[in-house]
Structures are given as C-alpha cells and as structure tokens.
Amino acid sequence: MADTRQRLIDGAIETIRRHGITGTSARTIAATAGVNQALVFYHFGSVHELLEAACLAATEARVAPFAARLDEVADLRGLLDLGRRLHAEERSLGNVMVLAQMLAGAQADPELAKATSAALGLWIRPIERVLDRLLADSPVADLVDTAGLSRAVCAGFIGLELFEGVDPAGAHAALDALERLAALVDVVQELGPVARRALHAKLRKSAT
Amino acid sequence: MADTRQRLIDGAIETIRRHGITGTSARTIAATAGVNQALVFYHFGSVHELLEAACLAATEARVAPFAARLDEVADLRGLLDLGRRLHAEERSLGNVMVLAQMLAGAQADPELAKATSAALGLWIRPIERVLDRLLADSPVADLVDTAGLSRAVCAGFIGLELFEGVDPAGAHAALDALERLAALVDVVQELGPVARRALHAKLRKSAT
DNA sequence: GTCTATAACGAGATAGAC
DNA sequence: GTCTATCTCGTTATAGAC
Numbered sequence: 001m002a003d004t005r006q007r008l009i010d011g012a013i014e015t016i017r018r019h020g021i022t023g024t025s026a027r028t029i030a031a032t033a034g035v036n037q038a039l040v041f042y043h044f045g046s047v048h049e050l051l052e053a054a055c056l057a058a059t060e061a062r063v064a065p066f067a068a069r070l071d072e073v074a075d076l077r078g079l080l081d082l083g084r085r086l087h088a089e090e091r092s093l094g095n096v097m098v099l100a101q102m103l104a105g106a107q108a109d110p111e112l113a114k115a116t117s118a119a120l121g122l123w124i125r126p127i128e129r130v131l132d133r134l135l136a137d138s139p140v141a142d143l144v145d146t147a148g149l150s151r152a153v154c155a156g157f158i159g160l161e162l163f164e165g166v167d168p169a170g171a172h173a174a175l176d177a178l179e180r181l182a183a184l185v186d187v188v189q190e191l192g193p194v195a196r197r198a199l200h201a202k203l204r205k206s207a208t
Numbered sequence: 209m210a211d212t213r214q215r216l217i218d219g220a221i222e223t224i225r226r227h228g229i230t231g232t233s234a235r236t237i238a239a240t241a242g243v244n245q246a247l248v249f250y251h252f253g254s255v256h257e258l259l260e261a262a263c264l265a266a267t268e269a270r271v272a273p274f275a276a277r278l279d280e281v282a283d284l285r286g287l288l289d290l291g292r293r294l295h296a297e298e299r300s301l302g303n304v305m306v307l308a309q310m311l312a313g314a315q316a317d318p319e320l321a322k323a324t325s326a327a328l329g330l331w332i333r334p335i336e337r338v339l340d341r342l343l344a345d346s347p348v349a350d351l352v353d354t355a356g357l358s359r360a361v362c363a364g365f366i367g368l369e370l371f372e373g374v375d376p377a378g379a380h381a382a383l384d385a386l387e388r389l390a391a392l393v394d395v396v397q398e399l400g401p402v403a404r405r406a407l408h409a410k411l412r413k414s415a416t
Numbered sequence: 417g418t419c420t421a422t423a424a425c426g427a428g429a430t431a432g433a434c
Numbered sequence: 435g436t437c438t439a440t441c442t443c444g445t446t447a448t449a450g451a452c
Contacts, residue, residue, distance in 0.1 A: 004417080020316035022230055025445060036419060041447060043417095097315070100370070104312030107305070107373040108228035117374040124378075140392065148385030151371065151378045152364070159367025162308070163359065165315040166325040170332075170359045177356030184348065185392065187410045202395045212435080233427060244437060249429060251435095 005043050007033040012054035017094045021101040024051070052115035055102050059119040062095040067126040076134055076186040080179055087157070087175065096161045099123075103158060124150050139188065139196040143204070213251050215241040220262035225302045229309040232259070260323035263310050267327040270303040275334040284342055284394040288387055295365070295383065304369045307331075311366060332358050347396065347404040351412070 011033025015024045018032075026047050030037040044050035066086060073079045090096045099119060106112040128150035135141050156178070164171035188199065219241025223232045226240075234255045238245040252258035274294060281287050298304045307327060314320040336358035343349050364386070372379035396407060 002417095018316065020313060022313050023316055026447085027444070037446095038420085038448085039418070047446075101312055101315070103370040103374060104309055105228060105230050107309070107370065108226065108231055113374040120371075120374070143388055145381060145385045145388065148378075148381035148383070149389070151375075152368070152382035152386050155367035155371040155379070155382055156360070156364050157367070158370060159363035159365070160360070162311040162315065162366060163328075163363040166311060166321040166328070167359075170356075171363070173353060173356035174360035174363055175356075177353045178360050180351055180353065181357070181393070184396070185389070187407065188392070188396075190410070199395065202398070210435095234429085235426070245428095246430085246438085247436070255428070 004035055004039055007035055008040060008043060008050060009054045009057050011035075012050050013058045013098055016051075016054075016098050016101050021105040024101075026050075048111060051102065051105075052112065055098060055115055055119045056122075058095055058098060059122050062093065063122045063126065070126050070130045073130055073134070076182070079130060079134060080182055080186075083153075084175070084179070087160075090157075090161070091164070096157055097165075100158045100161050120154060123154050127153055139200050140185070212243055212247055215243055216248060216251060216258060217262045217265050219243075220258050221266045221306055224259075224262075224306050224309050229313040232309075234258075256319060259310065259313075259320065263306060263323055263327045264330075266303055266306060267330045270301065271330045271334065278334050278338045281338055281342070284390070287338060287342060288390050288394075291361075292383070292387065295368075298365075298369070299372070304365055305373075308366045308369050328362060331362050335361055347408050348393065 008029065011029045011031075012024070015029045015032045019028060024047075026040040027037050029047070029050070030040055040047060040050055044053060069082060070079075073082055099116065102112060102116045102119070106116040128146050131144075131146040131150055135144055135146060138144075160171050160174060163174065188196075216237065219237045219239075220232070223237045223240045227236060232255075234248040235245050237255070237258065238248055248255060248258055252261060277290060278287075281290055307324065310320060310324045310327070314324040336354050339352075339354040339358055343352055343354060346352075368379050368382060371382065396404075
C-alpha cells in the first residue's frame with residue numbers, strides 16, 4: 001500500500017508527541033504506526049529523514065487552516081483572541097510540541113536544524129504578514145520590526161509550550177501576562193492624535 | 209578523590225551543551241569528564257539522577273552572580289541592558305541551553321520535569337522580585353502580573369535560545385524587536401501625569 | 417512492498433577484582 | 435573509590451525470503 005508512508009509520518013509525529021525526541025526511534029515509530037520497523041528505512045532511508053519529512057508535513061497541515069483564519073483578523077485584539085484559541089488547540093493537536101522537540105534535537109544536528117528552520121518558517125511568514133497589515137497605520141509602525149516580532153512570537157510559543165510541560169499553572173500565568181502586555185499596544189493604537197504624536201516623539205528619542 | 213562527583217557534574221553539563229539531550233548518556237558524560245563510566249552509577253545511582261543534580265548545580269552557579277547584578281538595576285532601561293548582556297553571556301556559558309534541553313527531555317518524564325521546574329524557579333524568583341520593585345510605582349502596576357511576566361520572560365529566553373540554534377539571524381531580529389517593545393513600556397512609565405491617567409483609564413476599561 | 421533475521425553497536429546497569 | 439568485564443536490552447541499518 002502507498003499509505004504506509006503516510007502511516008509512518010503520522011506515527012512519527014504521534015511518537016514525538018507522546019515520548020519526546022529522546023523516546024523516538026525507528027522501533028517506537030513503527031510500533032505507533034502499526035507497521036514493520038524495516039519499512040522506515042525502505043521508505044525514508046533513515047529515521048532522520050523520516051523526522052524531517054514528518055515535521056514539515058505536520059506543520060504544513062496545521063498552518064494551512066490557521067493562515068486562512070489569520071487573514072480574517074481585523075485588529076490587534078482579534079489577533080490576541082486567535083492566538084489564545086490557537087494555543088488551546090495546540091495543547092491537544094500538538095504541532096508546537098513537535099517543533100519544540102525537533103528544535104531541541106536540532107541544536108546538535110545541522111541536518112535536523114535545516115528542516116526545523118523550514119517548518120518554523122511556515123508559521124513565521126503568515127504571522128509576519130498579519131502583523132504588517134495590522135500595524136501599518138499604527139503610531140509605532142516605523143519603530144516595530146515585524147520580521148523580528150513574528151519570530152519572537154513563535155519563539156515565545158515554543159518556550160511556553162515547553163514550560164507548560166513542567167509547570168502548567170506557571171505557563172498559564174505567563175500567557176495571561178503577555179496578553180495584558182499586548183493589550184497595552186492595542187490601547188496605544190487607539191489613543192487620540194495628540195497623545196499619539198507625544199508618544200511617537202518619545203519613542204523616536206529613545207530608539208537610539 | 210572526592211572531586212570525581214564534581215567532574216561528573218561538569219561533564220554532564222558540558223555534554224548536554226555539546227551534544228544535546230539526545231546525545232547525552234553515561235558513556236558520553238564519562239568520556240567528557242575523563243572518568244570511568246561505572247562511576248556515574250556509583251556516585252549518582254543513575255544517569256537520570258546525575259542530570260537532575262547537574263542541572264540544579266549549574267543553574268545555581270549561574271544565577272547567583274546574576275541575582276546580585278539584578279539588585280543594582282535602577283530602572284526598566286537598565287533591566288533591558290542587563291537582559292541583553294545576560295543573553296550574550298549565555299551564548300558562551302550556556303545555562304539556558306542546558307535548561308532548554310532538560311525541558312525538552314522533561315516533557316515525557318515526570319522526574320526530570322520536577323528537577324527542571326526547580327531549576328527554572330531559580331531564574332524566575334529573582335526576576336519576579338526586580339519586576340515587582342521596578343513596576344511598583346508604574347501606571348501599569350496593577351494591570352501587570354509580575355509573577356506571570358517573569359515566567360514569560362524565562363520562557364521567551366528559552367524559546368529564543370532554541371531558535372538561535374537553527375536561525376541565528378532570526379533570533380537576533382526577534383530579540384531586537386522585543387527590546388523595542390519593552391522600550392514602549394519604559395516610555396509609558398515616563399509619561400506626564402495627564403497622559404498617565406488617560407492611559408490608565410483606557411487600560412482599566414480594556415482589562416475586562 | 418513487506419516481512420524475518422541478523423549484524424554491529426551503544427545504552428543502562430551490576431558484579432567483583434583491586 | 436575506581437577499575438574491568440559483562441549482562442541485557444534497544445538502537446540503526448542491511449540482507450534476503452516471500
């Protein structure tokens with residue numbers, strides 16, 4: 001059957017989610033997928049290459065519906081709402097956890113690093129686009145780097161996901177705190193023209 | 209010698225930094241430490257327990273001088289400067305990387321999770337203290353949760369550290385973007401009383 | 417394409433000499 | 435306290451039957 005490839009990809013993702021990168025091997029993946037261990041090497045050549053393929057495929061599948069919802073966001077408040085919903089969904093569907101584990105494994109492995117970076121890019125690009133759109137006419141527009149900010153958001157999600165694994169209550173408090181901080185930017189956006197100009201001048205001065 | 213324990217602890221940290229959690233074993237640790245592999249089990253009982261001890265010891269050693277410097281910070285701008293210096297130092301000394309790897313391994317392992325959470329607490333508590341101190345008389349004081357914010361900062365550092373392993377330029381851009389965002393809070397802090405009251409009222413309204 | 421069998425090796429852990 | 439030797443198991447990967 002041609003869907004053995006797919007079963008292996010799904011099995012790889014599920015194994016990373018359940019046992020982490022340290023508990024992921026050709027045997028554990030094959031057991032999860034319900035296929036023979038040797039098929040990992042027949043179809044993908046190595047565990048490595050299977051992980052790379054699985055990481056990219058799973059991320060693509062997860063980003064696609066998210067990107068569509070991003071395009072419907074009208075303001076920063078809506079973006080925060082979407083972010084919280086996404087975070088809740090990720091706790092069960094778990095693509096962020098997979099990326100975090102891949103990222104950990106990639107630190108000492110240039111090949112994994114390349115694949116993981118590509119997968120991360122799938123999240124980063126749509127987030128950067130929506131930030132560009134929403135901050136276009138903001139008083140902080142020319143002082144905020146959306147390319148950097150989108151990467152910071154992704155890094156934050158990953159850090160929080162790992163944090164949640166060892167301290168769920170702490171991670172929840174952290175997310176709440178970040179939302180309130182982001183609300184600050186939202187409030188600044190809605191300030192009157194006088195306040196905006198004052199703030200703008202101050203920001204310019206402090207941006208050196 | 210009694211310093212074999214210490215050599216193993218140092219070797220464990222160095223091994224995690226060099227080979228990640230996936231490349232860390234009794235054998236690789238012993239090789240790095242220059243001692244016999246069996247001594248891991250004689251001194252610590254298991255690789256697991258060695259990792260827990262090493263993680264806590266290394267974090268304590270790294271946090272102690274940092275906590276002293278935190279107490280000397282006078283304002284938010286100074287805190288940001290210290291954060292950037294810390295980040296640069298961490299790239300070479302690497303305690304954050306160790307924590308990130310431990311965190312990844314802890315996701316599927318309750319015992320490691322407990323030790324890692326304890327080590328993270330060593331970073332979180334002094335950060336929370338300085339945030340409490342600096343934001344005490346800020347217009348956003350009662351709208352910012354310093355407990356959550358300190359955890360978000362730590363999670364962010366860890367996410368950025370992992371990010372840097374696969375995309376150094378992107379991680380750098382992310383850090384810059386975050387600093388500019390934090391500067392926004394700093395600017396708000398220095399607003400005049402009229403603007404502060406206006407902002408405060410808006411924040412209150414939007415905090416529901 | 418899928419299976420069994422197996423090679424070659426590294427893992428955690430222990431026993432026992434020194 | 436440190437070493438060698440060893441046990442048992444899981445790991446990647448391949449060879450070859452079907």
